[in-house]
Amino acid sequence: MAGGSKVYTLAEVSAHSDRKDCWLLIDGKVYDVTKFLEDHPGGDEVLLAATGKDASNDFEDVGHSSTARAMMDEYYVGDIDSSSIPTKRAYTPPKQPYYNQDKTTDFIIKILQFLVPLLILGLAFGVRFYTKTSTA
Numbered sequence: 001m002a003g004g005s006k007v008y009t010l011a012e013v014s015a016h017s018d019r020k021d022c023w024l025l026i027d028g029k030v031y032d033v034t035k036f037l038e039d040h041p042g043g044d045e046v047l048l049a050a051t052g053k054d055a056s057n058d059f060e061d062v063g064h065s066s067t068a069r070a071m072m073d074e075y076y077v078g079d080i081d082s083s084s085i086p087t088k089r090a091y092t093p094p095k096q097p098y099y100n101q102d103k104t105t106d107f108i109i110k111i112l113q114f115l116v117p118l119l120i121l122g123l124a125f126g127v128r129f130y131t132k133t134s135t136a
């Protein structure tokens with residue numbers, strides 16, 4: 001099958017996912033690699049495993065040569081209807097326990113951590129001073 005300018009949905013591409021009929025979706029283009037399965041240097045299993053989805057990452061991860069990329073034209077049958085590919089879900093931050101945005105209490109705690117030892121020190125000096133003067 002050659003020279004297709006047909007637009008397929010992901011569901012249509014997914015319908016061709018076996019050894020006798022194997023289509024791949026790579027970079028928005030649809031390839032019928034059925035005849036190439038046995039000749040693929042990476043084996044047929046990887047190609048079959050890459051069916052029914054956007055195989056662009058799988059294809060790129062292997063680091064295919066320019067020769068491999070040139071071969072693709074031969075198997076090109078059409079393009080993908082991009083609206084049929086599920087888009088990545090928007091990032092939703094994980095639910096966190098209540099976060100104290102108001103730093104006032106933190107600030108008060110820090111001041112107290114600093115003041116309380118000072119207070120104790122002052123008290124100790126006060127007591128010492130008092131006991132000294134009273135006994136003198």
Ligand code: HEM
Pocket residue numbers: 024031033040041042043046047050055058059062063064065066067068069071072075
């Ligand atoms: C129309 C699509 C594809 C064509 C024409 C193609 C062609 C080739 C060619 C010519 C090679 C030999 C090495 C090179 O020249 O880069 C190769 C290797 C390989 N390909 Fe593909 N390939 C296709 C799709 C895929 C996909 C979707 C996968 C999925 C993972 C894949 C996995 C591999 C692996 C694992 C190797 C072996 C790499 C190695 O052993 O060095 N290929 N392919």
